[in-house]
Amino acid sequence: MAEFDVETLSLKELKSLQKDLAKAISNFEDRKKSDARSKLEGIAKEMGYSLAELIGTDVKPTRAPAAAKYRHPDNSDLTWSGRVRKPLWFVAALDAGKSPEDLAVN
Incomplete structure (x- = not known):
């Protein structure tokens, strides 16, 4: 990993770095979740089930829109x-x- 002194960066560079870090963290978390889901789907499949059958449907419950007053x-x-x-x-x-x-x- 490259080392650099953040004290020497401009505000624009710091904000860009912050944005890039937030994106990298989000992508990392998404990859970890995807890996966990794949492993769980594999285990469920070995046992003859789908992951959706074991944990419920993938459909999120939605609320009906509020009635017009x-x-x-x-x-x-x-x-x-x-x-x-x-x-x-x-x-x-x-x-x-x-x-x-x-x-x-x-």
Whole structure:
């Protein structure tokens, strides 16, 4: 491994090095996980199973999208569930004097 003095590097070089290190660490972790998965799949196959059969399906459970609580007054395709950040059209409607009840989905 090459040795060098990080104290002599510029800020741009340090940030580039930091980015390269983060990528190298991520790639290393991905390789280790892939190796572990391959070994486990081999063991499962020797015993007559697939890894998915032993640990469950590979499909991650997903949550259904939240139901719309508010609808744009002019464009019914634009809706908002009332979660997270308010959309700009909702804020603009409130600023224009509408109330949340006026925009509620019926």
